[in-house]
Amino acid sequence: MKPQLLSLLRQALDQVLAGTGVAAPDTIAVDATKDSRHGDFATNLALTLAKALGKPPRKVAEELVRALPPSPVVSKVEIAGPGFINFFLAPTAFQALVAEILDRGVEFGRNNAGAGRKAMVEFVSANPTGPLHVGHGRGAAVGDCLARLLQATGWEVCREFYYNDAGAQIGNLAISVQARCRGVEPGQHGWPEDGYRGEYIKDVAKSYLAGEKVHADDREVTAAADPDNLDAIREFAVAYLRREQDLDLKAFAVHFDVYYLESSLYREGKVEQTVQDLVKSGHTFEQDGALWLRTTGFGDDKDRVMRKSEGGYTYFLPDVAYHVNKWQRGFTRVINEQGADHHSTITRVRAGLQALGIGIPQGWPEYVLHQMVTVMRGGEEVKISKRAGSYVTLRDLIDEVGRDATRYFLVARKSDSQLVFDIDLARSQTNDNPVYYIQYAHARVASVMRQLAERGMEWDLAAGKAALEKLTDASELALIAQLARYPELVADAAEQLEPHQVAQYLRELAAAFHGFYNTQQVLVEDAGLRNARLALALATQQVLRNGLDLLGVSAPEKM
């Protein structure tokens, strides 16, 4: 409906501006009104043009309204307040949408903005040194939802998980497991200084000593069971913890297409190649025995060491090498979903990529950072520390509040906001979770369909579409107006990389449906009206299902 109004306004605008020498604005704001007395949509176009035209806003509005071509979609146009133009839409414009939704089904709301281009979403990317915690859960929920939004808008999406299986952290993991193999407890003599103290390390050791075989999504290892073989322990521990993470992610219904190993960047010479290319670029210098990159030339506040004086590389080199590889794989669009504590890497990675001068655009890759998740339990904050072992894992959360609710909670807030996850609240108020409110709306439609069959009535699609003009109640038109917002909402959420918009929208849509359901009886005697209302209910169910699917939340038939 909005595109039609925009087109009408463009035509009117051309006519009004003709001969004035004033250029038409690039965008025209047409927004759904908050107050129904202001019509269905409103534009402030006249207010924004008044100055350039040297006329009072209301005068400009009058000229625009006079120039508007007639349209079957618009039933009334009013000029209000300082110069707003309010559009009242014809009920048929709303009613026709119900048929469109039923025709398009799962396709309704999708668009082809991505035109089949390749995009990568890298997310979670946790090192295999412990189970996934709530912060990873937020990353998983947001990242997966971003991927789904991009897919819904025509992108070909690769979900990628990057991790380190060979660095210092992994070495620390190995000696921690080894200590546990030997029966050493944290704090005792022989416990490694920065060892991982969590109980799960004991489980890894037990499994290793038992000679178990573990199978993760990207690797399989049989334990050597020898406590003196540190290499074997390392390999086993990585596989074991990767498998644990896979189980967490599976429970969360998140899958990855590619697992990318930091170690492969070294093994395949990509890190060395990147160093050479950076040196060749002329943006490096030697100082104090180390090799530096002049990142200050690319917006950083200080230059960064690439190769330490002792010869090893700093962490950001493999990061740059990794992103060169992403670029070379043809991902002209890459979105990295990370915790906000990594924000300082953004400038450095981009600086490294710019220094290489290989045609990578300045703002590439894109980043979506999520703020910290604070976990409350028993009215107290639970500190998340792998080393201390006090821990709220993603799986705990899924077990306690369910996958759907966990996903919804973690994605329903702007990534920029810190998130307080109160476990007791989420547990005790399971029935009051917003996700159930949305799912219930979906299940209610399914229930109506069951009742329909029980009463020996039939649903007739053609009759429903033919009788849509019977949908005239305020609750019906309000519901359709919500449904009408969906395609634009998907486009906006995808464009702005904001999954929470979908979560918010679905709650509003569910509210509109519950309002309709309480006001109007669907299964009435009048077959025409019944089919029209069934059409509306089914269209709502379709949009709820489409939207819930974007969040990775299930749409139950029965609750």
Add this chain to the structure above:
RNA sequence: GCCCCGGUAGCUCAGUGGAUAGAGCGACCGCCUCCUAAGCGGUAGGUCACAGGUUCGAUUCCUGUUCGGGGCGCCA
């Protein structure tokens, strides 16, 4: 000292360059002989952190202040 994010109802959080600022939870009052009451309707509750600026108009944009969180290493 510098960088990033936030400060909106008792709590958790949406939202917006415009016309009376919203939801959920919590509180209070109503609604099932009727398609699942996991629902609906209503009441109470706000100087949109503070101060300047831009604007016809700012809670929204800019600057400063302040409070809270995170980050600033030849750690990753």
